Amino acid sequence: MTLSFDGTVIVPAADPDDGERTAEALVPHLTPTSSVIIVNVIEKAGGAPDKASMEQREKHAEDIFERTRRPLQSTDAALETDILYGTDIVERIFAEAQDRTADAVVFAPREGNRLAELLTGDVARRLVKEASVPVVALPQRDV
Known part of the structure; x- marks a missing residue:
């Protein structure tokens, strides 16, 4: 069975390596009608001081988007970032x-x-456990 995404998919990316790795794994599953929205979430501290300035974190998000877009540019899929x-x-x-x-x-x-997952809150695990839309964990592509 071949998995393909004909509609809209959200691709969360936490850092440039993460985004690029996901994009490379996603490429074979895209069609000309696919729409890929790459997102980076800037976590607000909720009243506490933020870890870095907003300008620094937005610049980091742009770096993530640049690396994540590269593998996807070889496809006909619509692409946007947010x-x-x-x-x-x-x-x-x-x-x-x-x-x-x-x-x-x-x-x-x-x-x-497992220790790193416990310390970081393991976003991937929460994505699967708290899903309100289908969540797909792609295997790593062989390089």
Whole structure:
């Protein structure tokens, strides 16, 4: 069975490597009618001081988008990027997916150990457990 995305997919990217890895894994599953929305969520501290200036974090998001777009430019899929803001990354991703009537949230899981997942809150695990739209974890492409 071949998986393809004919509609809109949300691709959350936390950093340039993450975005590029997901885009490379997504390319074979796109069609000319696919629409890919790459998002980066800037987490707001909810009253506490932010970790970095907004300008720095928006610049980082643009770096993420630049690297993530590269593999996708070889396809006919429509492509857009969006910086999202919220106090909960997973909730914000699903809110965007619903606002855009996305067919799925698509990502390539990062390699990591259980301790790192516990310390970082494991966004990937929450994406799967708290899904309000289909979530697809793509396998890594062989390079």
